[in-house]
Amino acid sequence: MDCAEIRNDLGAFVVGGLEPPESAEIRRHLKFCPACQEEFRKLREVKRALDVTPQPLEPPPHLKKEILNRIHSESPPVRRSRRWFALSAVAVALVAAGAVLWAILAQQATNTPVAVVKLTPTPHYSSVLNERGYWGVAKFYSSHSGNQRVELKLNNLSNSRSKESYYEMWLVSGKDRLSAGTFETTPGETDVWLNAPAESRDYRTVLIALKPKNEKYSSGGKIVLRGERR
Amino acid sequence: MPRTSASNTPTDEQLMIRIASGKEPDAALSTLYDRYGRTVYGSGLKLLGDRSLAEELVQEVFLKVWRSSRSFDPSRGGFSTWLYRITRSVAVDIHRRRGISALSVLYEEDNVASIRDMTSGPQEIVDNSWLAWRVSRALENLDEPYREVIELSYFRGLSQREIARETGMPLGTVKSRTLRALKRLRQELGVTGASREVL
Numbered sequence: 254m255d256c257a258e259i260r261n262d263l264g265a266f267v268v269g270g271l272e273p274p275e276s277a278e279i280r281r282h283l284k285f286c287p288a289c290q291e292e293f294r295k296l297r298e299v300k301r302a303l304d305v306t307p308q309p310l311e312p313p314p315h316l317k318k319e320i321l322n323r324i325h326s327e328s329p330p331v332r333r334s335r336r337w338f339a340l341s342a343v344a345v346a347l348v349a350a351g352a353v354l355w356a357i358l359a360q361q362a363t364n365t366p367v368a369v370v371k372l373t374p375t376p377h378y379s380s381v382l383n384e385r386g387y388w389g390v391a392k393f394y395s396s397h398s399g400n401q402r403v404e405l406k407l408n409n410l411s412n413s414r415s416k417e418s419y420y421e422m423w424l425v426s427g428k429d430r431l432s433a434g435t436f437e438t439t440p441g442e443t444d445v446w447l448n449a450p451a452e453s454r455d456y457r458t459v460l461i462a463l464k465p466k467n468e469k470y471s472s473g474g475k476i477v478l479r480g481e482r483r
Numbered sequence: 484m485p486r487t488s489a490s491n492t493p494t495d496e497q498l499m500i501r502i503a504s505g506k507e508p509d510a511a512l513s514t515l516y517d518r519y520g521r522t523v524y525g526s527g528l529k530l531l532g533d534r535s536l537a538e539e540l541v542q543e544v545f546l547k548v549w550r551s552s553r554s555f556d557p558s559r560g561g562f563s564t565w566l567y568r569i570t571r572s573v574a575v576d577i578h579r580r581r582g583i584s585a586l587s588v589l590y591e592e593d594n595v596a597s598i599r600d601m602t603s604g605p606q607e608i609v610d611n612s613w614l615a616w617r618v619s620r621a622l623e624n625l626d627e628p629y630r631e632v633i634e635l636s637y638f639r640g641l642s643q644r645e646i647a648r649e650t651g652m653p654l655g656t657v658k659s660r661t662l663r664a665l666k667r668l669r670q671e672l673g674v675t676g677a678s679r680e681v682l
Contacts (some may be wrong), residue, residue, distance in 0.1 A: 261655075261658055261662060262658055264659075264662030264665045264666075265643045265657070265662070267665065268636045268637045269640075270636045270642045270643040270646070271642070272642065272644070296662075296665050296666075296669075298669070299669045302614060302668075302672065303618060303633070303668075305614055305615045305618070306525075306614075306615045306622070308525065308634075309619065309638065310521065310524060310525055311520075312523075313538060316524075317513070317516050317520065320512075320541075320542055321509060325509075327549070435580055437580075450550075
């Protein structure tokens with residue numbers, strides 16, 4: 254085989270797709286041909302890059318549909334943006350109302366919860382949680398970024414640290430819902446801070462859902478606690 | 484599906500602008516999913532080593548793209564790089580959520596892949612995960628006939644003769660196409676500037 258024939262087979266050689274006699278012939282040629290060696294070196298570098306690359310696989314077909322369904326259940330970005338602008342306009346109006354009032358509000362924003370929501374067990378969980386001595390609240394604080402910071406104080410929600418499940422906090426308004434984040438509990442008192450997006454300010458229903466770790470993310474989980482922000 | 488700037492095909496960055504501005508945002512996200520779903524899923528499998536977790540990662544990544552569309556700034560880098568960062572961050576988050584406490588020392592973002600591959604050093608893992616992302620993107624950007632021979636020969640391990648039998652292509656065509664596919668892959672990686680340090 255001459256250089257042209259060898260080079261035409263080099264790609265197949267690099268990925269290990271030739272028959273043993275063909276590979277042996279290429280090896281013999283490479284030993285004494287610097288030009289083909291250089292070509293081989295370049296192709297081998299591509300092969301090394303492929304070595305760290307995962308095999309291209311199609312995600313399961315249902316995934317795309319689930320993602321699109323989930324974004325339909327959330328406010329689209331543009332709507333959120335309009336709400337944010339609306340909230341900004343209110344903020345500007347408040348500032349215009351007077352520096353003193355603004356200072357008072359700012360003080361309240363950082364130190365005092367703007368809402369405290371009692372979280373009570375849903376019917377399915379009320380018996381076991383009441384026996385366990387559960388009580389819990391969600392304290393909402395406004396922050397300078399516009400987001401809401403939420404302190405969850407949950408007592409005796411779990412009596413052991415679960416390796417199989419975790420919790421997620423949802424803020425719900427009609428058919429829309431926004432996640433404030435996930436957390437795990439500790440036996441006794443659980444005190445966690447979550448961050449809810451600014452637009453969730455109008456979402457009055459608070460849900461705490463229990464989600465198995467091995468379950469598909471699409472599930473909203475089982476609603477364990479519920480509260481209404483007034 | 485290749486990321487392209489052909490006149491009638493929006494670029495990734497243009498699709499992000501559509502999402503952020505509310506101009507047919509669902510369709511824009513759907514197109515981005517078609518372009519990047521395989522890459523994100525493959526990265527999830529590599530980083531998390533589990534199909535169920537990889538599916539969870541894909542969902543979270545694209546929901547983040549949706550929710551964070553207004554924070555995407557094309558002047559600070561391309562969509563692919565931004566999406567890679569989101570993917571890695573979500574992978575770390577999933578590990579944290581799973582509470583694999585014995586491995587907590589590895590929760591530093593740069594070390595997430597070492598949960599699966601304890602033999603690699605942190606820098607090597609970072610390099611490999613970024614390189615894998617770029618190669619995966621380069622593969623997606625190859626024309627279908629070239630991508631096909633790479634997938635059959637490299638990832639499925641078929642010999643050139645087996646590929647010829649399976650596809651009906653002449654053996655000589657399979658060989659020359661494999662060669663051209665590798666060269667185009669190298670060129671694609673070189674064009675992005677992403678892997679010059681490797682290639």
